[in-house]
Amino acid sequence: MTSLNAPLLVSSALYPPPALCFEGVTFSHEEKVLLGPCSFTLEGTGPTLVMGPNGAGKSLLLRLAHGLLTPTQGKVAWSSEGRPRQAMVFQQPVLLRRSAAANLIHALAVNNVPRRTRAKLALDALERFGLAACSNTPARVLSGGQQQRLALARAWVLSPQVLFLDEPTSALDPAAIKAVEEAVREFHQRGTRIVMTTHDIHQARRLAGDVLFLSGGKVREHTPAEAFFDAPVSREAQAFVAGELVE
Amino acid sequence: MENNAFYVALSLLLDFDATLFQIVALSLQVSLLAVLIAAVLGFPLGAAVALWRFPGRSGVIVVLNALMGLPPVVAGLMVYLLLSRAGPLGELGFLFTPGAMVIAQVVLVLPILAALSRQKVEEMLGEYREQFVSLGMSRARMMPTLLWDARFALLTVLLAGFGRASAEVGAVMMVGGNIDGVTRVMTTAIVLETGKGNLPLALGLGIVLLTLVMLINAGAYVLGELTRRRTG
Numbered sequence: 286m287t288s289l290n291a292p293l294l295v296s297s298a299l300y301p302p303p304a305l306c307f308e309g310v311t312f313s314h315e316e317k318v319l320l321g322p323c324s325f326t327l328e329g330t331g332p333t334l335v336m337g338p339n340g341a342g343k344s345l346l347l348r349l350a351h352g353l354l355t356p357t358q359g360k361v362a363w364s365s366e367g368r369p370r371q372a373m374v375f376q377q378p379v380l381l382r383r384s385a386a387a388n389l390i391h392a393l394a395v396n397n398v399p400r401r402t403r404a405k406l407a408l409d410a411l412e413r414f415g416l417a418a419c420s421n422t423p424a425r426v427l428s429g430g431q432q433q434r435l436a437l438a439r440a441w442v443l444s445p446q447v448l449f450l451d452e453p454t455s456a457l458d459p460a461a462i463k464a465v466e467e468a469v470r471e472f473h474q475r476g477t478r479i480v481m482t483t484h485d486i487h488q489a490r491r492l493a494g495d496v497l498f499l500s501g502g503k504v505r506e507h508t509p510a511e512a513f514f515d516a517p518v519s520r521e522a523q524a525f526v527a528g529e530l531v532e
Numbered sequence: 533m534e535n536n537a538f539y540v541a542l543s544l545l546l547d548f549d550a551t552l553f554q555i556v557a558l559s560l561q562v563s564l565l566a567v568l569i570a571a572v573l574g575f576p577l578g579a580a581v582a583l584w585r586f587p588g589r590s591g592v593i594v595v596l597n598a599l600m601g602l603p604p605v606v607a608g609l610m611v612y613l614l615l616s617r618a619g620p621l622g623e624l625g626f627l628f629t630p631g632a633m634v635i636a637q638v639v640l641v642l643p644i645l646a647a648l649s650r651q652k653v654e655e656m657l658g659e660y661r662e663q664f665v666s667l668g669m670s671r672a673r674m675m676p677t678l679l680w681d682a683r684f685a686l687l688t689v690l691l692a693g694f695g696r697a698s699a700e701v702g703a704v705m706m707v708g709g710n711i712d713g714v715t716r717v718m719t720t721a722i723v724l725e726t727g728k729g730n731l732p733l734a735l736g737l738g739i740v741l742l743t744l745v746m747l748i749n750a751g752a753y754v755l756g757e758l759t760r761r762r763t764g
Contacts, residue, residue, distance in 0.1 A: 353665055372666065379663035382681045391677065395667050443667075 302478035303365035303446060304328040305350055310359035312345055320345045322359060323504040325497065332469065332479035334489040334510070337499035338525070343482035344451050346499065347373070350480060351449045369446040376452040378436035380424035385416055385435050388424050392439045410438040414468060430461025437468045448472050450481040454488065466492060486526065490514060498522045537735030544736050551713075556740065559717040562630055562704065563697040566637030567645075570693060574642045575686065578649030579679055582657055583671045596650065599643030604636075608706030611636040615707065628709040633717070636703035641693040648692065652685040653678045687756050691749055698745055718744075 304326055311321035320342035327333050335343045348354040349361055351373050363369055381388050389407035398406065411417050414434045419427060424435055433453055440448055450469065454462040469492060473479050483489055489496060493510035498519065505519040517523045544552045581592055613619050615627040615635070626632045656678055657664075664674050679686065701719035708715035710724060718741040725734035 348662075351666060353662055373662075375662065379660055381660075381677070382684075392667055395669050395673060395677075 302330055302476065303363045303369045305447070305478075305480070306362045306364065307350075308360045308362060310349060310356045310361060312342075312349060312354060313357045318502060320349070320502045321356075324359075325504055325507050327478075327480065327495075327497070328364075329495065330473075330478065331494045332473055332481060332492055333495050333497055334493035335480065335482040335497045335499065336484065336486070336489055336525070337505075339484065341499040342502040343484075343499055344376075345502075346497075347449050347451050347480065347482055365446070370444065371447040371449065372440035372443050372445040373449040373451065374433070374436045374440055374453050376455055378432045380432060380435060382425060383423070384421050385411060385424050385427065386420040388435060389439055389442050393442055396443055398442075406442050410442045411435075413441065413471075414438040415464070428461075430457050430464060433457060433461065433465055434468065437465065437472075441468075441472070445477055447478045447480065450479070452482050452484070454483070454485070462488070486528075498525065500525070535732050537732050537739060540732040540736030541739035542736075544733075544740065552737075552740070554713065555716055555718055555721050555737075556744065558630060558715070559698065559719070559741070560744070562633045562717060563637060563694060566634045566697050567641055567690060567694045569634070570638045570641040570645050571690060573638075574645030574693075575649045575679055576675065577642075578646040578651075579653045579675045581646070581650045582654040582678075583674060593647075593650065596643050596647040600647050602640060602643060604640055604700040604702035605706060607639045608636050608703035611639060611703070611707050627707060628711060628715060630708070630715060632707040633704045633715060636707045637697045637700070640700060640703060641697050644693050644696055645689055648689040649679075649682070649686055652682045652689065656682050684756055684760055687752055691752055694748065695745065698741070 306326045307323050309322045309324050311323075312319050323346075335346060337343055345354065349356055351371060352361070352368070353373075381391055383391070386404070386407050389410055390403045393403040393406060394400075408417070408420060411420050414437055416427075416431060416434055416438060419431060419435075424432065427435060437453075453469075454465050457465065466488065469479060469481065479492075481492070489510070493513070495507065495509050496513040497504060498506040498513065498517070498521070500521040506513065506517060506522045508518070513522065514526060517526050578596075581589065581596070611632060612627065614621050615624065615632050616622055617627075626635070657674070660674075660678070660681075664677075669677070699719065701723055704710075704715070704717055705720050705723065708717070708720065710716050710720040716724075718737055722734045722737045722741070725731075725737065
């Protein structure tokens with residue numbers, strides 16, 4: 286990635302990262318409880334890795350936190366005044382049927398960034414994520430890895446205080462995974478609070494500051510990463526870390 | 533030879549027959565203007581129905597879908613009643629003018645553009661919704677983005693609308709009156725010539741009409757393909 290040589294500016298505007306608080310949050314669909322009740326607070330600088338087997342409710346938790354879903358019961362609250370600036374990167378990037386640059390410019394326009402600065406900000410972000418050569422390429426003909434990087438670049442131009450990533454690397458090859466993980470570190474260094482789901486324990490080891498472990502729709506454990514990987518407390522997490530198949 | 537429709541069509545074209553060109557020009561003017569007006573009204577209407585949830589929404593969708601099959605003579609009759617001397621808009625003196633024909637065709641084409649664009653936009657919204665909400669977009673802000681991203685599908689919808697407008701005869705006949713040199717268009721001329729028994733001329737006009745429609749469709753197709761390749 287070209288950006289690694291560029292100076293990393295930790296933007297003071299992003300500090301301190303706002304804390305996210307789940308207060309007895311439950312999410313049900315057709316009378317079936319899919320998640321919760323869960324209560325926890327995400328403080329500190331993260332990155333927080335939300336882990337757990339498939340169907341544990343990781344994506345639901347992220348969508349509730351980001352506000353894409355409304356809890357059936359309970360409340361999602363932020364320590365900051367009002368809702369912090371936030372963005373989300375999905376497992377399958379949703380890109381507009383336009384050029385790579387136009388995708389970023391659209392996101393800037395939607396967020397009322399002045400027209401004259403949009404093109405420059407978009408190009409800077411494309412460069413940072415190694416996509417400068419593709420700026421005029423239709424976003425949907427880019428490779429899977431490039432598309433995910435474009436989705437990250439789109440989040441980058443919005444300077445989010447909090448960035449949610451939902452299994453961003455699950456469909457990618459190792460080189461593309463590496464690029465995404467580097468991008469996640471860059472966000473973290475800039476001061477963006479990262480909350481990311483993964484079912485890849487190796488990825489979690491590489492990135493995590495703290496781990497929120499879910500299984501069966503319940504939060505089983507929320508501990509600093511080292512503690513989680515060295516000595517998980519809950520039975521489910523012990524099995525998960527040991528590499529057993531957990532339901 | 534003179535009775536061969538292709539010969540008649542060709543000689544009409546090659547002679548630069550003034551009457552023919554006037555008829556062709558009026559046909560194109562009326563139908564293109566009608567489609568343009570219907571698009572300006574119909575695309576946002578379709579997108580709005582796709583985006584907003586309101587009481588009676590299903591009813592609106594059913595009515596729009598049903599009106600796609602509105603018989604041209606019924607549309608013609610409605611506009612006729614509206615514009616006739618005794619009608620609510622009679623004082624405008626619009627009846628039997630090209631303006632009246634445009635209004636009648638807008639009535640015919642609008643449901644097609646609205647119903648089909650509603651469907652396309654709703655499909656696309658399903659794909660984009662989470663990303664849009666994540667970006668903090670209001671429904672009103674989603675509308676232009678969706679319409680622009682659906683542009684290739686909407687071009688085809690536009691062609692369907694133009695096909696309907698340029699092919700119909702009932703509505704323009706009723707509100708235009710097929711007045712020579714004023715409101716005579718291709719389709720009404722064909723009806724007239726057939727009635728007079730001048731079949732080669734009628735068929736020749738038909739061939740010209742078909743050729744025009746094909747040219748417009750080919751042009752739109754090429755334009756669509758070129759932009760698609762450029763922007764994905």
